Amino acid sequence: MDFDNSQPIYMQIIDEYKKNIIRSKLKKGDKIPSQREYAQMVRVNPNTVQRAYREMENMDMVETLRGQGTFISAGEQMREQMAKEMAGKVMKHFIHEMRSLGYEDAMIMDMLKCELEPMEEGEQVDRV
Amino acid sequence: METSKFKMFKSLYLKDLREVRTEILVVAAVAIILISWAYLKTEGSARGIIVAPMAFALGLAGFLPVITSFRLLGKEWSNNTIYMMMSLPVSGSMMLGSKLAVLLTEYLAGTLIVLFAGGIALLTSFPDIWKEFMSDPYYLKLAIAVYGASLAGIFFIFCNSFLSQVTGKLFKKASGLISFLVFLGVFIIAAKLMPDTNILLTQSQVMVSCSMQEMGAILIKAAIDLLFAAVLFAGAVVIWERRIEL
């Protein structure tokens, strides 16, 4: 996983898990790597991973069972909520950026439609 | 891992012992070749000439460790291994003490090999002299005293070498020149402080004392050398521990 070093890394770790849950790559009950494994896997300070995991526990996204590991605890309801939240954030960011370039809302809509058309033929937005 | 002062000293000693192996072998080879050459080329009383190659080999056995004393310490800097040595959790006295032990080993090994090889050659050539030597324990005691005095003398030189080198290392520029000047200066000061026991002339004075069979003079000389050596060593340790920087 490549991080954007201009953003806090623990937030990017959380976002990565959120995306995987939203896309149902990870489901409730799935075991995720231990903090140590994950730190080694993505070459990140173990304390940063710990912070991300702790926050995810606080959000009830994951739970750690003593001696067994860490598991996804987010259910369907939370998945939908997270999807809405993340999509909303992306949209807000997009709109904000477009407006700052001077585009009127109507123009943004037109451009969106135009851009989206080729994608309707089965192209996946989904990139890993 | 269990650690102990003894293990640490042993590690340091063995590491540096490697540096003197060649010199010991050179002394042994020179002594054996020269002495056997003199032995085989002569007969009868002419074999007294064996003393000459012995003296030469002894000189070499005494001289090489002095050169080594400069190399042993200087090499730590030139190899950058001084970074390893200075950061080890050992005292300056253990660090310099282990090097002193290595130098002592070189001196002992070299001189004893020469004395042993020459001794055998002389013994087989002049059994009578040997008998006379062994008949009076005073001769043996005198021989041991002389050897002991030479040890004290070489200790003094080693410690002077250490002190002058660490002093030189306090200066970024001309550190070699400063070392050399300190080395000479210590000899001069020591000679001034003790006019009757001119340390520069250690060996020849011992020879004179020896021929006059003045055991007392030899021992006093040795004691003074040792005292000086101890002071120089302590000075070198203090500089090593408090002043040397990398």
Next chain:
Amino acid sequence: MIEFRNVSKRFGPVVALNSVNMEFSAGNITGIFGPNGAGKSTIMKLIAGINYPDQGDVKLDGENPRAKRQSVAYLPEIDHLYPWWTLRQAADFISTFYSDWDYGRYKELLPFLNLDEQMIMGKISKGQRAKCKLLLVLARKAPYLLLDEPFSGIDLLTREEIADAVIKGYREGEQAIIISTHEIDEIESLVEKVVFIDQGRIQLSGDAEQLRMERNKSLVEIMKEVFRHGNQQI
């Protein structure tokens, strides 16, 4: 804990450190960033007890660093291993001096770093030697680990191996790792605390994540900004 209190150090006319105050505590990986000659190595040497401050105090757990050498694993920038040593001989030598030496960890890290015990220090590549040096400090469970420019002159692949080994060897909560480098890229995500130093002065320090959050910039970008700003003052 390592404390610097008003520490100044000069080498002849060159000011290496100019009244530096800082602290390093256990359980952190700190990056000391700055251009060449900024004073990074001097900080490391002061902690390792092979330099002494001209002014101020450096304390390790409240004591003089030279009295605490047992607690420090120091990887100098310079090659400090005997050229005739095999890796195993180096390990055996070092193990006699430190009670925290761990042969199990040494054996575990050997294949991880693609090293062989019989390698001779004077006959291997710079990258391999860098890994040997790293192995020899990581095989100790030292409370303080100092890595001075562990990446300088090392190829990209080896840099990644080194970064991986540092994470693998890091013992959370117990150990303080201090890495000095002028190549932040390699360890951007490895460090938790950062100190930016230039011309012997701390220009900026803090929590890496906090800085990213506040400035929306990577550490590399922050360094450029800090040093450009610093240089303008002259």
